Amino acid sequence: MRVLLALLIAAQHPVVPAPSPASDTAHDVVVAPAPPPVSEPDSTVLRVLAINDFHGALEARAWPWSNGKLVGGAAALKPWLDSLARACGCTTVRLDGGDEMQGTLLSNFSFGLPAIAAMNAFGIDGAAIGNHEFDWSVDTLRARMAGAKYRFLAANITDSSSAARPEWAEPWTLIQRGRLKVAVIGLALRATPTNTASWNVRGLVFGEGAAAVRRVLPRARAAADFVIVLAHEGAFCDVVTGQDPVPAPACHGEIVDIARGLDSGSVDLIVSGHTHSLVNTVVNGIPIVQARSSGAGIAVVDFVRVRGTGGEVRAHIETPYADQVQPDAALADTLRPYQRAIEAVTSRSVAHSKIELRRVGEEYGLGRLIADAQRNVAKADVAIVNNGGIRADLPAGTVTYGDLYAVQPFQNRLVRLFARGEVLQQALEHAVAGDRADAHVSGLEVWYDPRERVGHRVTKVRLTNGQGLDNGRTYTVAVSDFLAAGGSGYTMLRGLPAADVGLVDLDALIQYLAVLRPPVEAPGDERVHRAGAGR
Ligand SMILES: [Zn+2]
Structure with a gap:
């Protein structure tokens, strides 16, 4: 457009002469009259x-x-x-x-x-x-x-x-x-x-x-x-x-x-x-x-x-x-x-996965794994990962750096936000505002009813400690700097007090995989509960 x-x-500034157009000097013998302005x-x-x-x-x-x-x-x-x-x-x-x-x-x-x-x-x-x-x-x-x-x-x-x-x-x-x-x-x-x-x-x-x-x-x-x-x-x-x-x-x-x-x-x-x-x-x-x-x-x-x-x-x-x-x-x-130089890095084995981790359905193990990694590495109460940031499936068996890079290619920096309960609630409402939940979470479970109107779908939130969200309390929330800047529609997160965790999302995942007992198994606990889903 x-x-x-x-x-x-x-x-604002003095008249600047325009660059003279390229002229064919062979025809400059006869000076043509200037065209009317x-x-x-x-x-x-x-x-x-x-x-x-x-x-x-x-x-x-x-x-x-x-x-x-x-x-x-x-x-x-x-x-x-x-x-x-x-x-x-x-x-x-x-x-x-x-x-x-x-x-x-x-x-x-x-x-x-x-x-x-x-x-x-x-x-x-x-x-x-x-x-x-x-x-x-x-x-x-x-x-x-x-x-x-x-x-x-x-x-x-x-x-x-x-x-x-x-x-x-x-x-x-x-x-x-x-x-x-x-x-x-x-x-x-x-x-x-x-x-x-x-x-x-x-x-x-x-x-x-x-x-x-x-x-x-x-x-x-x-x-x-x-x-x-x-x-x-x-x-x-x-x-x-x-x-x-x-x-x-x-x-x-x-x-x-x-x-x-x-x-x-x-x-x-x-x-x-x-x-x-x-x-x-x-x-x-x-x-x-x-x-x-x-x-x-x-x-x-x-x-x-x-x-x-x-x-x-x-x-x-x-x-x-x-x-x-x-x-x-x-x-x-x-x-x-430079491309050749990283080939050795991309082929480096980072972890072993017990099964192929595919992005299927509303919530999947790979997403929970990434959310857990961000919450653990950022030492936060909660983590929210937008599904748009999970770009590839993970193969079974040897997982290379290149495989993980394909999953999280954006090099988004991991950020620890300080969000009041009501803001966290708004973020969760946004996560379930579409046809299906658009985020993976760690540190909490959320129940929602997609038949309700947008902004009023979350029916219950339960933190890992068993308690609900306290609107007056401040929680630490691990997110990518992309979400912290209001990306993917998370405008309620924009401008919150934030601390840079000091590494990108991919490195957080690799760091987390290194402390898990091999072979890696993605967490199987359902965290986003959809009303009427019959699960
Ligand atoms: Zn910048």
Whole structure:
């Protein structure tokens, strides 16, 4: 879908000459009269191509919304970016909104090296410093920065002792491309200290975004034709349908607050990140885009000079289906040694399973096993695992790391939430709101009646200690960071006090399997009781 953002830009910066079209000099002998201005086409002055939250997604994958089609993957993203740049025939810059490296075995195994290689091949001009950039320490991040052909930017990171910025955190950079100068101001996630292992960011202060932008904006504006804020801060937006013209969707989140904290229209574009959401809106006269995550979207933002009206910004999010381009052979070659390196890991035997664990019916042993693993490792009262996060069956006999990786491929971080009884009750109501229960639980049993209306289906909850839920009490709940962020409709969990357990869901499962007596048997106790099921 192409959303047209009718936004005047001419007043915000000096008129910039459009790049001259390629001309055939052999025919330049006769100077043709200039066509009347009214018939001149719109000219795109600048195209910004942006990705965010790549999370080491070097290989293409299918998504719940992609109808089985593969999306992204480094070898497809490069030709996608190249062709989007070519198609414009204009000046382009390529930006990344941060969280580049953490997230897949292929990237994590080499601490992000192949992800940086991919970003270099993409021709990225600048990147925000995402919270997950700190996952392997500042030293590792600095080593990766040294290997990057682009700048990592954050205007809001300072040293807690000196209040000066660390030398590796550049606030902004100026990209000169032909006659155009584009200033890019970076922002790191303000909540980085609570979104990554705290010891990795000790001594660093992550300041408020709008104030940080305001500090460097006068210099950036004076130096450049366009000013772009590249922020690892996000938002969630309402879906707008059925209206023509499509209005800018209402969004809420940190990046919206940051946009409101700036002078209206004082920057030309905000590229956002972190929430893995689709954002394409305008707040306070500033366009904001975010293109999902893991290479499943490319934000395409055109600054267009329109005859007679000045200018406008046209933004849309492209879905880079892998089968629509010829994969980049050189980048595929670059990644191959990394793929070989993990083959030994993926074939490693991790456990023995007594029987095949299949995902059949409303509740199954594999789901209970994963929920038990998360509750035990997180030392929580309760665990909730959404069924959408359980991606494959587990074979009988030898279970390899690769088998388990296929079951839990998302590398979601395990989070311990602090939820009051009533919030936990809401989460359970949400789990049984569909045609069938959509979650596995540990630490409690739940009875529900699917004939009741949504939100009033849970008839009884019993915790492992035999007691019911106490609305006034606070329980610890183990969930993935995906659910903690309100994913899969668990909006009641969003914003709850949370502690990062320090490992991803897959590692929690492996850690738990290691302490079980072999061969592994999935728990057989029914926990989600459906009224009228006759069980
Ligand atoms: Zn992030």
